[in-house]
Amino acid sequence: MTCFQVIGEDYVKDLSQLKKLNEFVDDATFIRDIAKVKQDNKLKFAQYLEKEYRVKINPSSMFDVHVKRIHEYKRQLLNCLHIIALYNRIRKNPTAPFVPRTVIIGGKAAPGYHMAKMIIKLITSVADVVNNDPAVGSKLKVIFLENYRVSLAEKVIPATDLSEQISTAGTEASGTGNMKFMLNGALTIGTMDGANVEMAEEAGEENLFIFGMRVEDVSEMDKKGYDAMSYYKKIPELKQVMDQIASGFFSPRNPELFKDLTDMLFKYDRFKVFADFEDYLKSQDKVSKLYQNPVEWTKMVIRNIAATGKFSSDRTITEYATEVWGVEPTDLKIPPPNEPREAIEETVKALKKM
Structure with a gap:
């Protein structure tokens, strides 16, 4: 069943009509049809990635997507640290149950923004290691989308399962990409920042994966002072990840390649990546657990789509x-x-x- 079939055509001119979809959140046929649309879009995008990037993607894996301008405050670094943590879990116990993921990151760095360019370099270096490790197989793949643009967004947004909106609370002015993902049936993992706040108000915070510090927590930390080293010392997975980056594990030909990045994270990270790392991992574990239950996952998707009417430009x-x-x-x-x-x-x- 399409939206036209279940709620009529009025929603095209009045997006608030999508609220009517809540009446079908327990309808087995509608749940199946929504899931099928998403899977078809994922299959198309997997074929595109295989053709353009020469990487074979498991279309049944969770498509975990983070596409936006590359900037420290948008915290692609936090996402990258999570990728490495997942990789380490697989290497530690290759036979353990694991929800397959395809992590897709895309965006452009300003020409003179050295740190943003180093973030891209780290992501692509991690991808080279992860994608070519036979112990990982199809459990985890990492793709950096080159030349991210509108025509590419039209392909990736409808195929997304999980939308990453993980900026430090209080730093995102608004954000509209998260709304596009929501309308196209992606669930959001994010901080209470920017438009995520309104999305949580409309859909209910229980229908998003909210983690990390709130604005008041960040303000309090600014008063007391942020000590990155304390998190490094007390979180074993974070320590392992940072030691790998600093030792040249992902840049064996140039072990010092990411020194500027590690120095920034330890000494002058204004966006407090380490402070949200542990809660981010816990929230990602909740994502994986729900993804193993396709019916409940799709029900949450329907609730999110039904809540997007407020974000219509009309x-x-x-x-x-x-x-x-x-x-x-x-x-x-x-x-x-x-x-x-x-x-x-x-x-x-x-x-x-x-």
Whole structure:
């Protein structure tokens, strides 16, 4: 069943109508059909990745996606540390149960932003190791999307299972990519930052994977001082990950390659990656557990899609028109641009008289 079939066509002009999908959250047929759409999109994108990146992707794996501008505050580094932690878990016990993941990161760095470029270099270096380790197989793959752009977003967003929105609380002005993922049936793992706050209000915090410090926690830490080394010493998985990066495990030809990155994380990380590391891993474990239950996962997906009506640009423009500009709606039909010039001129005249 499509959305048209279950709630009609009105939602195309009024996205708030998507709330009606909540009535079908327990409908077995609708759950199956939503899951099938997602799987079809994943299969298409897996084929694209195999063709463009020469990496064979397991289309049944969780597609864990983090695409946005590369910046320290957006914390692609936190994601990368988690990838390495997962890799270490597999290497430690290759026969242990593991929910397969394909981690996809994409974005561009500003030309003069050295640290952002080093973040990309670390991600691609980790990918080289993980993707070529026979002990890992299809359990974990890492892809860095080159030249991330709108035409690529059109492919990856509909195929995403998990949307990464993990900026340090209080640093993201708004964010709209997370809304696009939500509307296209991805679940969100994120901090209470930017639009994640509104998304949690609309869908219910229990329907997102929220982790980490809140704004008030960050403010309190700023007053007391952030001690990265204390987290390194008390979290074994974090220590192992950082020791690997610092020792050149992922850059054997140049062991000092990531010194600037490790120095930043230990000495002057304004965005407190280590402080949220442990809670991020725990939240990711919850993600994996839920993913093993496709029905419950898809139910949460439906609840998220149903909650996206507020984020329609139509609603935003309507509010601006009525509350700021004092403009009232009109029934006047605006002709399409391919209609005769005379019809368009008549409409313009009518608008001028209003």
